[in-house]
Amino acid sequence: MPIQDVTPDAIKALMTDLLDQPAEAQPPTLEHFAALYGQRAARLAGAADRLQARLGQDHPRVASLRRTAAAADALTHSLGTTAARATRLPKLGPRDWLVFGRVLTVTGAPVPGVWVRVFDQDGLFHGRGNRDDLLGEQSTDEHGDFVVIYHQRDFAEPHENAPDLYVVVSDTHGKELYSSRDHVYSDASRAEYFEIVLDIAL
Secondary structure, eight states, rough: OGGOOOOOOHHHHHHHHGSSSSSGGGGHHHHHHHHHHHHHHHHHHHHHHHHHHHHOOTTHHHHHHHHHHHHHHHHHHHHHHHHHHHOOOOOOOOOOOEEEEEEETTSOOOSOEEEEEEOOOOOTTTSSSOOOOOEEEEHHHHHHSSEEEEEEGTTTTHHHHOOOOEEEEEEETOOOOEEOOTTTSSSSSSEEEEEEEEEOOO
């Protein structure tokens, strides 16, 4: 993949694709991208230094190069973190289903230590009391990551081949911080990624 194609959205897609790769292959792939972007950041910073010597630090071209170098450096750090996070992703067994993702603040900071519960909405009972199936729950780690593994028997109903997923996030005291009940992900696939943004300050 060319360097210019490696964006934060591409990294999120890569995390999903890596589920089908051997676990030992995941971190080296991400570390390779991190090394490429680290080299790009260094080249951009060097070019900005040379241009600044000729044009001065306030020149628009110098400022633009500095911003681009800073963005490349930030993505290098993000890729390194993602590589560390990838080592924690489980390999799906032939009968396993997976929900994984991150919980972040509006500023992009990870939210550790909150509980994420994953539900399958039961259409037969929706609106007549909550009889939805709890598929699993997990507390977020220091990166705001969570992983919930479940099985078809946890959601299977007559004529239901895939779950209709939603997630609920609560603090350690049980206070609900977020819910996607009104935005159910219908007919989910075996691996689904959720990025959850909380309007809270840390």
